[in-house]
Amino acid sequence: MIIWKGLGILNIVIPGVLFFIVNGLVSLLGLDIIDARLPLAFVFIVSGVIIWYIGKALNADAGKVLVDMETGQRYQMGFRHSLFFIPMHYWGPIGLVIGFILIVATIFT
Template sequence: MIFIWSGFGFLTLLVPIVAFIALSTFQTAVSAVGVLLPFQALVVAWSLVCMTMTWFVGRYFNTKPPRRYQDESTGEITEVKAKHSLFFIKMEYWSVFWLVVTALLLFAQLSAQSPV
């Protein structure tokens, strides 16, 4: 599979992995105390963590001011702004994807609990 990214856009793929490791560690620590969390709650929490982490990391990288370069011979000023994207979509907009995933997971969880 080919992944197309620019700048730190590859972090969009690493955020779910980091969130999964963090929530797995949290689940292990909580279960050692004797509290069991439902799997659905962990999946929704994972999706929410992915959404917020992707938004804030993307906003951090994509709102930095552009660098300015001046050509010595012509005096022309050029601004270079770094883009951080995955598949040509800015990092912070991938949080909308995680919002949709969270909504679908909540809908699936609620529809599975309601009697038909």
């Protein structure tokens, strides 16, 4: 079961869409002879960067508290966008690490 809050599902959608685009381009350009891990590494690295910036932008105002000076009423701005209880922008570096691990695995095998 996938657990997300807000737009945290984009952590799955962005790499998924990018995966289909990259695989289509690899097939279209006739680059099927390269190791399958390299396009997958590219997908993880690029989607990691995209997710980092989108996550930072979406979670920028999350948790800020505004106070109405007249009534003293407190209002909390927005909420954190997350996937599996991890804020969205933290998935960006995770994608980068997975991408670089795939590159290293390709080199040493």
